[in-house]
Amino acid sequence: MRIKHITIEKLFGMFDYEIPFNLEERITIIHGKNGVGKTVILNLINDILTQSFEKVFDVKFESIKIFFHNNSYVMLEKTDDYLNFCFSTQNGEKQELKIPKAYEYNLEEESRTSSVLAMKKRLVRDFEMGKISVQDYESLKKGLSEELGTRKRFEKFFFSTVEDKEKLNNIYKSLDINIQFIKTQRLTVTVKSLSFKERTSYTVDKYAEELSNEITELLLEHSSLSQELDRSFPLRFMKKKQENEISEGTVIQSLKDLDFKRSEYVGLGILEEQKETTSFELTENIITPDTLAMLKEYIADNEKKLVIFDTLAQKIKLFKELVNKRFSYKQIYFNKEKGFFFKNKLGDVIALKSLSSGEQHQLILFFDFLFNLKPNALVMIDEPELSLHVEWQREFLTDYKRITKLAEIDLFIATHSPQLINDSWDLTVELGEELK
Numbered sequence: 001m002r003i004k005h006i007t008i009e010k011l012f013g014m015f016d017y018e019i020p021f022n023l024e025e026r027i028t029i030i031h032g033k034n035g036v037g038k039t040v041i042l043n044l045i046n047d048i049l050t051q052s053f054e055k056v057f058d059v060k061f062e063s064i065k066i067f068f069h070n071n072s073y074v075m076l077e078k079t080d081d082y083l084n085f086c087f088s089t090q091n092g093e094k095q096e097l098k099i100p101k102a103y104e105y106n107l108e109e110e111s112r113t114s115s116v117l118a119m120k121k122r123l124v125r126d127f128e129m130g131k132i133s134v135q136d137y138e139s140l141k142k143g144l145s146e147e148l149g150t151r152k153r154f155e156k157f158f159f160s161t162v163e164d165k166e167k168l169n170n171i172y173k174s175l176d177i178n179i180q181f182i183k184t185q186r187l188t189v190t191v192k193s194l195s196f197k198e199r200t201s202y203t204v205d206k207y208a209e210e211l212s213n214e215i216t217e218l219l220l221e222h223s224s225l226s227q228e229l230d231r232s233f234p235l236r237f238m239k240k241k242q243e244n245e246i247s248e249g250t251v252i253q254s255l256k257d258l259d260f261k262r263s264e265y266v267g268l269g270i271l272e273e274q275k276e277t278t279s280f281e282l283t284e285n286i287i288t289p290d291t292l293a294m295l296k297e298y299i300a301d302n303e304k305k306l307v308i309f310d311t312l313a314q315k316i317k318l319f320k321e322l323v324n325k326r327f328s329y330k331q332i333y334f335n336k337e338k339g340f341f342f343k344n345k346l347g348d349v350i351a352l353k354s355l356s357s358g359e360q361h362q363l364i365l366f367f368d369f370l371f372n373l374k375p376n377a378l379v380m381i382d383e384p385e386l387s388l389h390v391e392w393q394r395e396f397l398t399d400y401k402r403i404t405k406l407a408e409i410d411l412f413i414a415t416h417s418p419q420l421i422n423d424s425w426d427l428t429v430e431l432g433e434e435l436k
Contacts, residue, residue: 001175002069002376002410006045010062011037019429023069026404027397027411029421032431038414042380045412046181048076049378051172053083053099068175087171095171097164178377182368184386187360204352204360207367211339214312214371215270219336222308229301237297246296254299261306268316269334270309315370318406322366322399326392327359358387369400375408385417393419397427
């Protein structure tokens with residue numbers, strides 16, 4: 001589901017905003033002075049569309065309405081104790097419910113003043129009163145059984161009845177919303193080891209590993225399909241050799257196209273270079289009807305083998321072009337072992353974490369857009385200009401217009417930078433005019 005329009009009333013008690021989304025260009029930009037709510041709006045949309053309602057209570061506003069491209073909408077009206085939630089379908093049918101303020105079990109804090117037994121009694125009481133769903137009850141009960149030293153902070157959100165929660169989940173399931181919020185802190189990420197211990201890792205290292213895994217998985221799929229096709233080739237050839245004649249010129253061109261595509265994928269690091277070439281010259285003395293029929297089946301099989309890599313190859317090609325155009329004195333390379341890596345002009349491999357912060361920011365954004373998103377996803381970026389040279393800021397939207405077209409995603413940006421907007425002011429909405 002794509003967002004078409006957003007309205008917010010009395011943000012901070014001062015601002016009413018109308019934010020139309022540019023559905024055709026797929027890029028919408030909000031800009032304005034500090035304190036007018038750019039980042040708050042991104043967070044608010046993210047929290048509402050990911051059902052993180054406990055965070056919505058922290059923001060001062062009266063109402064927010066999110067319209068979708070099929071004319072359905074979600075509306076929240078905020079009071080001190082409740083969010084009045086309304087979902088209207090494209091046919092105008094409305095479903096309404098009240099969402100109470102977050103009811104929080106802080107095990108770490110409460111364990112200092114309450115016994116585990118007392119906390120369990122409270123949990124059972126609240127469950128029996130319908131304040132907690134079965135799933136939340138089981139999760140919290142398990143938490144209470146853990147050792148005190150390993151307890152985690154529970155910030156569960158509870159509805160007045162289980163039916164309300166199920167109703168809300170069904171609404172969001174029907175909306176089929178895919179959203180990603182790329183925040184200002186994006187150079188590091190918290191990952192869990194096999195022992196479930198958390199550690200901080202460089203995002204660029206994590207993404208390189210993810211690409212390595214994707215290439216490896218596709219190579220395994222390619223290998224499995226190749227074995228299957230090669231094993232069945234003789235029987236299929238015998239059954240089809242009398243079917244659908246093919247010209248010599250078509251065969252020769254198809255073989256050339258196959259070799260070009262295979263070489264291209266080797267150059268991109270997706271395929272490994274073969275020691276023995278599969279290309280060969282056709283001469284008159286080997287061109288027979290049986291030979292043409294065999295080559296037709298051979299070509300069809302190899303097209304099936306290579307099509308596995310087509311989508312990834314498209315993304316890597318654009319990724320490579322954009323990165324190499326931006327980065328100075330270094331080039332990006334790809335293979336299944338490292339995913340992606342850099343070499344300087346002397347041929348030395350450069351550690352990803354040693355790239356400048358601006359280079360890492362750019363690399364992460366390019367990768368997120370090209371590899372981590374599903375079609376029609378909404379991607380929100382807070383201050384993409386961070387650590388970017390002015391020249392890179394001016395070229396930002398040109399590059400991302402190409403990416404949004406290829407990836408079929410919508411981009412919602414909050415920025416301070418006129419250089420980033422450059423000549424695309426038609427895509428912007430200015431924030432900050434105070435209510436009279």
